[in-house]
């Protein structure tokens with residue numbers, strides 16, 4: 058079997074993977090033997106590579122040509138067994154970061170370690186599903202599975218079970234005739250059936266219907282139970298249900314990092330106003346109001362008493378933060 062992982066970065070034009078550098082010679086073939094059945098075996102100790110963090114990024118800078126760096130002096134550590142969701146505004150470099158973690162892109166500066174090694178050295182211990190997709194249009198779903206399962210040394214024949222769990226029909230139709238969501242289901246089936254310690258998923262739920270999202274989350278729970286590490290980007294707060302860590306990325310780097318519930322709890326109550334020019338004195342945190350469909354929204358300052366602010370005539374209401382409020386708070390007020 059070939060030593061090439063299902064690393065879709067080579068089959069997409071979303072990001073350049075041409076680093077012009079050879080992978081190191083100490084590549085570990087890392088076979089950890091999928092069983093092809095429904096259950097996921099606990100990750101073997103050997104695959105944890107001496108208990109090093111699953112991912113350790115230090116001082117990562119990634120620049121394309123003369124453009125300003127997409128990532129600058131970026132640090133992140135992911136512990137083995139965690140399920141981490143990366144969130145952040147469009148264009149902040151989440152895909153670039155994930156590509157650097159997998160060896161698809163080479164950092165301009167800084168280091169990336171996966172289980173204590175360079176990503177290239179442990180390619181067989183990870184699988185990467187890029188947002189832009191890797192299914193081959195001219196092949197059927199089944200033919201794609203045959204093609205890709207021959208490429209990754211840790212591929213298993215579980216892909217059909219996963220496809221079934223995601224309710225993917227039409228495995229014998231050409232992928233060119235699939236809907237966007239069907240393509241995504243096929244790619245998730247191919248990715249999640251690879252038996253590796255680390256799964257790197259770029260916006261895996263972007264085109265899935267709510268039922269498929271729920272089933273995908275249940276599979277993430279299975280991976281977590283089996284000790285696998287998952288890192289995925291997402292714009293959907295629903296995906297936090299399956300995560301035990303949320304990392305919010307803004308232009309300045311990581312602006313929030315913790316359990317999703319803890320980060321949500323730490324966001325102050327929201328003051329909803331009709332007018333952007335309302336002066337609430339020191340009752341608002343920061344100068345900024347967010348213009349939304351439900352009015353102008355700001356965050357209560359630490360000193361303000363919600364019940365007092367709520368009675369002010371210019372205040373529509375004081376309420377608990379919604380998921381977009383949580384995002385605005387960390388990205389735009391704290392970022």
Ligand SMILES: Nc1ncnc2c1ncn2[C@@H]1O[C@H](COP(=O)(O)OP(=O)(O)OP(=O)(O)O)[C@@H](O)[C@H]1O
Pocket residue numbers: 071072073121127145146147148149150151152153154
């Ligand atoms: N190969 C490349 N050459 C030049 N610029 C690139 C390349 N790949 C990515 N970029 C730039 O890097 C920046 C970050 O892109 P990236 O796709 O990582 O953002 P993102 O956070 O994943 O965004 P989104 O949430 O929209 O998916 C963008 O400005 C993008 O244009």
